[in-house]
């Protein structure tokens with residue numbers, strides 16, 4: 001009825017979605033909220049492409065012997081496409097840039113990011129990198145997303161084009177990171193002190209630090225690969241006095257911290273959702289902040305745990321093993337704080353909360369299995385088996401991707417002005433959660449039984465587990481399609497209008513209209529208290 005009434009009165013209120021219309025007003029927009037949508041659209045394409053590659057791989061692996069793919073080379077191409085698209089084109093650029101773009105200015109009470117045009121520029125850098133990357137797959141690359149030498153420096157596929165794409169994407173990531181850092185430093189509303197920042201902002205801050213510090217290293221590494229291929233520079237080539245292990249050091253010096261570019265924003269999201277749906281203050285705010293910064297710092301000094309078997313000294317292997325264990329400390333602090341926040345809370349199991357709780361569970365599986373891999377002796381056995389594949393999917397998919405989906409539901413009313421459908425959302429969640437575990441639990445067992453990763457074929461004794469995993473992957477895939485389909489449908493045709501603050505949250509972004517106006521707030525908000533004072537005293 002309400003929708004009908006506003007349609008007949010003929011003046012819809014002006015918000016960021018309708019204040020200018022036409023495709024060009026979107027493509028040239030410097031509004032951080034619209035840029036979030038541009039990223040969402042672009043990363044979804046690569047998520048679907050990467051997901052299709054995954055399902056093709058899983059179909060091939062469903063039975064022993066060739067199943068649908070005729071040769072191992074095609075399999076290698078598919079897993080390169082899957083890895084490169086998912087990492088470089090979906091999860092690294094996407095998650096901080098979508099959530100960060102939408103939420104950072106709103107949560108700190110700013111009108112936009114510090115450099116709105118630069119923000120749009122980052123997006124187009126991403127598009128250019130993405131197009132180059134997609135083009136490179138036409139003369140398909142089969143190195144895997146890690147581009148290890150010497151294979152990557154000698155194979156005759158378009159590795160140079162692909163690493164150049166990754167280089168451009170890296171620039172986009174650095175520029176976004178810098179923009180967010182300046183935004184958080186300079187544009188906080190009056191009264192928004194550092195210790196009143198929502199934990200999502202702290203997580204984005206830590207993410208941006210990693211983006212700006214670590215990404216240049218991978219940029220240089222990628223240029224070195226090109227130098228090697230084009231000029232035969234000999235940096236990684238032992239016959240010329242170079243060292244292929246150096247490549248792995250440089251690569252992981254970036255790519256370990258990058259895991260935190262993916263999951264820290266998700267930590268932040270979960271830290272926002274749990275207090276709201278538990279109606280309790282976030283337990284141990286200061287510890288959460290501290291552990292976020294600790295994770296970012298320790299994340300920089302563990303990279304060689306990827307090289308235990310690559311020929312590093314015994315001393316450094318032991319050292320990196322011990323430092324890796326240290327990551328468990330801040331991570332455990334976080335889990336403790338989330339669980340303590342829920343303890344004796346009055347929990348409402350709405351969809352964002354279901355995703356947040358499943359995140360905590362999945363991330364605990366990821367973290368615990370990570371400890372196994374950090375143990376030197378155990379890793380000798382698990383290295384390059386499906387145990388690793390399962391572990392990192394629990395981290396990246398169970399962590400980063402579930403965090404993104406949790407966020408998309410949580411802030412959907414703010415982003416679109418509509419409410420998502422709780423029943424549809426919950427059934428999609430069931431498919432996702434069951435499918436995900438059904439895919440990757442068998443892979444832990446496969447790994448423990450010695451099934452190596454990156455293999456096109458395997459002996460028959462592994463068949464049952466692989467088959468179950470494939471069933472799981474299709475269930476999971478269906479869950480994703482349901483999420484994407486229903487959110488898109490509701491955004492477009494949904495009838496239920498969202499109020500300003502449907503969950504009675506205390507954080508700032510909920511105090512403005514749904515959807516917000518172009519400049520976010522009618523007047524500059526003034527912050528007088530902490531973000532998580534649920535139940536501490538009564539609120540309007």
Ligand code: HEM
Pocket residue numbers: 051054055057058079080082083084086087090091143144145146389393396397401439452453454455473476477
């Ligand atoms: C339904 C979801 C998914 C399924 C079924 C799936 C399946 C697979 C399979 C079968 C492999 C190859 C294993 C091998 O041959 O060693 C793989 C590798 C990989 N996946 Fe996924 N995956 C999924 C989602 C994701 C997501 C969301 C990400 C990241 C955002 C991701 C990142 C990777 C990476 C980085 C590799 C390693 C590629 C390499 O070794 O070069 N996957 N995945």
Ligand SMILES: [Cu+2]
Pocket residue numbers: 255256302303305306
């Ligand atoms: Cu690592």
